[in-house]
Amino acid sequence: MDVAAMARCVGRCYVSPAFGESESHRLSERRFLKLSSSTNSDPAGSKSLKLRGKIHRRMSYFRPIMAKDESISSRSGETKQINGKQKNIVWHDCPVTKSDRQELIKQKGCVIWITGLSGSGKSSLACALSRALHNRGKLSYILDGDNVRHGLNSDLSFEADDRAENIRRVGEVAKLFADSGIICIASLISPYRIERAACRALLPQGDFIEVFMDVPLHVCEARDPKGLYKRARAGKIKGFTGVDDPYEAPLDCEIVIQNSRDKGLSSSSSSSSSPSSSSSSLCEMADIVVSYLDQNGYLKKHSTKSRNCM
């Protein structure tokens, strides 16, 4: 395969603070307004008020991080305001910097954020990519939605607010990994654009690389490796992404992979404006991402080890 030709990747998906803010505000305000108007038909108003409180908390979370990455850029030594509240905490600097760590391990920390429906191949790509990077002597770590929900996020459900919190936490952890110099591979459904944009805004420009597994629902459903679609169609799982819960495909991301060459199943129709690559084998998919990292300076010194992904 001509990886260079297949990897029609774009490096133009940076969400500027201005975009991030207006986009997140627009979406949040829309949800907020929808909920606000519903209070009129809710005499007690208790449920709506509770929801409005939740939305307000989420909006106040987005505002500071969209404006700038305070946790990275603020080193003033003064106590800070976080989420609009005064916190008596002071950032403690360390003389060993991100550059020092990156120099030590000869790579650049970043986040590869793999999004897509259940069964689209996120975890498979994450593992193949981690193996390919390992074989090149590059350090990576996978934060897989399923796995993280076994521990750190075991308290979260699949309702919208909990999914948002799931993604927010993984975004924050991914940022720490990237700050350590590691290539962090986050593979989550992450169905909402607003939450993915918030994770992107946590990182320096270019360091959040969004990969969309562009696989149509009917292909994912035919794969159904865990039998979850079958259970969702039978009404045994409520709010299953793609069945009775939304998935917002990226409109403009760094890499689109049309991983749907399953036997007897037709190809996908992408709603994304990003160039896409049609690929079937895991090695090919991993190569697409590795090429992107290579071309964008994330893999500085190549080891002489095998370049195979397995």
Ligand SMILES: Nc1ncnc2c1ncn2[C@@H]1O[C@H](COP(=O)(O)OS(=O)(=O)O)[C@@H](OP(=O)(O)O)[C@H]1O
């Ligand atoms: N209701 C519902 N909707 C979607 N997915 C469900 C649901 N219930 C359980 N599962 C399983 O949970 C995995 C997705 O977890 P994520 O953390 O990636 O989801 S999310 O980003 O918070 O939306 C997902 O794993 P993947 O198949 O690897 O995507 C499913 O196995």
Ligand SMILES: Nc1ncnc2c1ncn2[C@@H]1O[C@H](COP(=O)(O)OP(=O)(O)O)[C@@H](O)[C@H]1O
């Ligand atoms: N390119 C592909 N062609 C056919 N089947 C695939 C491909 N990529 C992944 N699969 C299969 O699809 C199923 C779902 O893959 P998985 O990586 O678990 O997806 P996700 O993490 O998005 O739920 C698995 O059974 C996997 O073997």
